[in-house]
Amino acid sequence: MILSHIFLAVGLVLVVEGLVFALAPSRLEDLIKALADIPQETRRLLGLGCVGFGVLLVWLAKGAFGG
Numbered sequence: 346m347i348l349s350h351i352f353l354a355v356g357l358v359l360v361v362e363g364l365v366f367a368l369a370p371s372r373l374e375d376l377i378k379a380l381a382d383i384p385q386e387t388r389r390l391l392g393l394g395c396v397g398f399g400v401l402l403v404w405l406a407k408g409a410f411g412g
Contacts, residue, residue: 365373380388
């Protein structure tokens, strides 16, 4: 059961990431250039914020919504 959840999560990430590459490759290049202009510490904090938000979403899906 745990392995199927891991496969599901990785699969969903690949779908979303693949859509970005397939539908807006030039916008992705612009985003990468813009990210290069952001200080490293700010990018680190943004990444940690995303991790925290992701953990919150998983917790809500597993607990609050009875998943």
